[in-house]
Amino acid sequence: MKRPNVMIVLNDDMGYSDIGCYGGEIETPNLDRLAAGGVRFSQFYNTARCSPSRASLLTGLHPHQTGIGILTDNDGPDGYPGNLNRNCATIAEVLKADGYRTYMSGKWHLAHDIYKEKHTWPIQRGFDRFYGTLSGTSNYFRPLTLMRDNENLDEEELPSDFYYTDAISDEAASFVEEHAAQHADSPFFMYVAYTAPHWPLHAKETDIAKYKGHFDEGWDSLREKRLTRLRECGILDDTSLLSDRDPTQPPWESAEHKDWLLRCMEVYAAQIDCMDQGIGTILHALEKTGQLENTLIVFLADNGGCAEVLQEKLRERVKSKKVSPVVSRNGQDIRFGNRPDVMPGSEDSFQSYGIAWANLSNTPFRLYKHWVHEGGIATPFIVHWPERIGNAGEVVHTPWQLTDVVPTILEITGAAYPESMNGHSLPPLEGDSFAPALEGRIASKGPLYWEHEGNSAIRIGEWKLVRNYPGPWELYNMKEDRSELKDLAEEYPDKVNEMRNLYDQWAQRCKVIPREQIVRSKQRK
Numbered sequence: 318m319k320r321p322n323v324m325i326v327l328n329d330d331m332g333y334s335d336i337g338c339y340g341g342e343i344e345t346p347n348l349d350r351l352a353a354g355g356v357r358f359s360q361f362y363n364t365a366r367c368s369p370s371r372a373s374l375l376t377g378l379h380p381h382q383t384g385i386g387i388l389t390d391n392d393g394p395d396g397y398p399g400n401l402n403r404n405c406a407t408i409a410e411v412l413k414a415d416g417y418r419t420y421m422s423g424k425w426h427l428a429h430d431i432y433k434e435k436h437t438w439p440i441q442r443g444f445d446r447f448y449g450t451l452s453g454t455s456n457y458f459r460p461l462t463l464m465r466d467n468e469n470l471d472e473e474e475l476p477s478d479f480y481y482t483d484a485i486s487d488e489a490a491s492f493v494e495e496h497a498a499q500h501a502d503s504p505f506f507m508y509v510a511y512t513a514p515h516w517p518l519h520a521k522e523t524d525i526a527k528y529k530g531h532f533d534e535g536w537d538s539l540r541e542k543r544l545t546r547l548r549e550c551g552i553l554d555d556t557s558l559l560s561d562r563d564p565t566q567p568p569w570e571s572a573e574h575k576d577w578l579l580r581c582m583e584v585y586a587a588q589i590d591c592m593d594q595g596i597g598t599i600l601h602a603l604e605k606t607g608q609l610e611n612t613l614i615v616f617l618a619d620n621g622g623c624a625e626v627l628q629e630k631l632r633e634r635v636k637s638k639k640v641s642p643v644v645s646r647n648g649q650d651i652r653f654g655n656r657p658d659v660m661p662g663s664e665d666s667f668q669s670y671g672i673a674w675a676n677l678s679n680t681p682f683r684l685y686k687h688w689v690h691e692g693g694i695a696t697p698f699i700v701h702w703p704e705r706i707g708n709a710g711e712v713v714h715t716p717w718q719l720t721d722v723v724p725t726i727l728e729i730t731g732a733a734y735p736e737s738m739n740g741h742s743l744p745p746l747e748g749d750s751f752a753p754a755l756e757g758r759i760a761s762k763g764p765l766y767w768e769h770e771g772n773s774a775i776r777i778g779e780w781k782l783v784r785n786y787p788g789p790w791e792l793y794n795m796k797e798d799r800s801e802l803k804d805l806a807e808e809y810p811d812k813v814n815e816m817r818n819l820y821d822q823w824a825q826r827c828k829v830i831p832r833e834q835i836v837r838s839k840q841r842k
């Protein structure tokens with residue numbers, strides 16, 4: 318039997334309920350198609366932030382073990398180095414050693430040095446081919462740190478109609494066709510990592526125009542309707558209630574600058590729409606080359622919707638790090654920061670969609686990217702594999718997280734996880750395989766753990782212990798209260814102590830650096 322191809326499609330800063338097959342208003346027919354022909358997971362979790370999620374997804378370890386506990390900044394001398402270390406192996410490295418060809422198109426964001434030291438770049442970490450950016454964010458129309466394999470591409474030589482989301486999709490489709498033409502006897506692994514819909518709010522006008530009027534009724538009404546659709550499609554049940562609107566945000570009826578606010582959400586939706594169009598391009602390439610039936614496709618987001626409000630001072634940080642231009646092609650200063658006098662979408666703006674729309678994206682949950690409450694870590698998760706999935710269209714409700722992806726891929730491909738690589742010993746994988754769930758069989762799962770910037774959580778079965786650092790621990794029954802509205806910590810102190818002890822043991826074993834230590838380390842730099 319021919320070994321399967323594997324494709325992971327990751328998008329950036331998208332909420333739990335944005336896409337159509339998870340209750341959203343945004344048109345995503347290609348993702349909806351994958352969901353209808355595959356399975357959706359209702360309780361799959363990422364790691365609350367860009368780089369840590371990528372590190373965990375690609376290695377099967379918790380991000381702290383890989384050297385990337387926060388982002389790719391060097392938090393030394395006593396913090397995380399911000400580089401993917403050598404005491405971990407990427408799934409690309411493991412599969413390449415087992416006969417797979419490996420390809421990547423999109424955002425890397427796992428290297429501290431994005432200009433000189435190449436040892437943590439994609440080609441050096443297992444990929445045969447790479448097209449994409451090394452940095453965490455950039456201008457969609459003229460990205461810096463754009464690479465082909467190990468060589469930088471000059472942004473000044475990009476075509477006038479360049480748009481990064483389209484380029485990621487087109488390059489991935491080209492890799493699919495190249496593989497079929499040149500390496501048909503070998504299986505492939507492909508990692509497609511979109512930057513969409515991460516800020517800045519940049520999109521093509523044709524895509525933005527599709528969403529004129531889509532969000533005019535405002536965030537309050539749309540949150541209610543999303544929850545209804547989530548229940549109707551079986552993702553959530555009636556025990557999942559709508560969390561309150563973010564207390565810092567007004568009711569839609571009294572919100573100011575509605576034209577600007579609506580434009581923000583319209584551009585955000587256009588970014589996701591364009592990504593879905595690109596996924597359609599990749600699917601067409603797989604179909605055209607006869608590879609779709611035997612390709613396992615996984616789709617997910619790296620964290621929940623992002624509530625970051627951009628300020629004008631971001632210009633200096635972007636300029637100093639050389640990750641995005643500060644002057645447009647026509648010589649005009651790019652206008653940084655969320656300001657109602659500048660409509661987002663074009664190259665000469667640099668904005669985010671803000672707290673209230675992120676609250677909509679994460680319906681019905683509360684909090685956002687950075688936090689490990691449900692709004693920060695719950696992601697859509699779609700698995701499509703026509704040759705093997707026997708329960709197409711169904712929803713898997715068992716909780717899983719990023720560390721489970723690599724073990725699943727290894728079971729499906731038959732590849733073995735090594736004890737060492739390139740002279741470096743490797744810790745055992747942290748996750749479990751969810752492959753049985755793809756065929757409708759029940760698969761059990763042990764404790765799930767999270768930590769990001771002091772925000773911490775552990776989930777065991779229906780119980781979740783979580784804290785918003787530096788606040789107290791909160792306890793929730795996830796079977797009865799998925800939206801985390803009723804804190805039971807005072808009612809069940811023994812459960813809190815039991816779970817906290819398990820969390821502390823995990824944190825020590827997996828090299829979680831206490832938040833206070835990182836703050837002190839940065840102060841000494």
